[in-house]
């Protein structure tokens with residue numbers, strides 16, 4: 001029965017409503033609103049008549065900055081440097097990480113490999129509700145694992161898992177997957193939002209009370225959401241997504257949230273016969289198959305998180321249908337940004353695309369969000385438009401303004417160092433970065449540009 005102060009809360013996204021609704025207006029989920037008691041809803045209007053805490057208790061809670069003692073920031077490391085880097089330099093004790101990804105992408109493989117790594121610090125539990133112990137062992141053997149500190153447990157009852165962990169106190173626990181867990185306290189079936197919420201709360205509780213690290217696997221639904229409440233993402237310390245294109249053998253691990261490190265960091269792995277292998281020199285990987293001279297292709301150093309990746313921009317222009325709508329097919333780049341760049345190209349470089357079809361592609365499956373790739377897009381377009389070759393040892397860095405001005409970019413030193421390392425000969429850079437660049441020495445020919453007119457004068 002609904003009491004005066006109770007609210008309805010969406011189990012999927014946390015949206016609150018005073019009356020019951022069949023469909024959540026926030027996330028669009030059906031039948032997700034349930035009653036939630038809000039006991040203290042009127043606290044703001046009530047007079048507090050009695051002091052609840054003593055002066056002493058209050059003083060204990062308010063601590064000066066200087067007096068705060070730092071927690072031991074020791075982190076568990078693996079031999080997989082890229083994995084540790086994504087975590088922010090290793091796994092923090094008591095940390096709870098959600099690993100999401102499409103089925104079959106390699107989540108279980110990655111975590112079994114990492115479980116094996118973490119046994120150097122003590123016992124590790126791999127709890128699965130997805131596969132039989134024999135299946136997991138089979139995979140482990142394929143990965144070359146032989147380890148008596150790694151324990152496999154087949155269990156889906158979260159209350160039992162809580163006890164196993166609280167009593168045995170392993171260092172790290174893998175839960176594969178959150179959607180298979182259930183609690184006897186809740187009547188809904190495993191995988192239902194209430195069950196997922198309950199299981200996650202219990203995991204976070206046992207992790208924080210005992211300083212035990214957890215990796216939780218979460219499957220993603222077809223529309224890209226973690227199946228289960230969005231709240232799950234708020235309850236954990238970090239969320240990583242494992243992604244990759246169908247048919248390709250590399251995988252991208254991306255940090256989407258990280259309380260103990262930076263977000264949007266990516267690491268590249270390849271899925272091989274005997275498991276996942278990190279690719280440390282990812283730039284070499286993305287730009288390997290190229291000719292000395294190309295039309296319509298140029299390299300741009302872009303920042304993903306705090307790391308520089310060298311990516312290739314490819315463009316193509318074809319005669320479109322003279323009376324149809326021209327095609328603008330864009331992969332790995334923001335489509336609106338391409339429209340703006342095409343407009344700048346038309347106005348400032350005379351690239352008249354009219355009814356022609358335009359294709360822009362970033363091979364390798366990564367998407368460019370860094371605006372410093374603007375100049376590269378226009379150079380690549382101009383090269384196709386005029387049918388002139390671009391040397392493959394030249395890269396481009398620069399964000400564009402509507403007047404055709406080339407704007408300053410951040411982290412120029414990192415970008416130039418990466419180009420240098422991979423044997424580039426020259427690079428177009430913004431004039432406004434000159435001061436910073438001239439402070440250092442680079443084994444690169446630097447071509448400073450204020451605007452696109454200067455670029456056109458040079459070619």
Ligand code: TYD
Pocket residue numbers: 101102103104105106107108109110139142143271272273274275276
């Ligand atoms: P898996 O880790 O089971 O994916 P998820 O847990 O995300 O559903 O990986 C499944 C795929 O990985 C499967 O198609 C087989 C492939 N694979 C390899 O290519 N090499 C290997 O060493 C392993 C263990 C799996």
Ligand code: MG
Pocket residue numbers: 104107108109130176
């Ligand atoms: Mg799996």
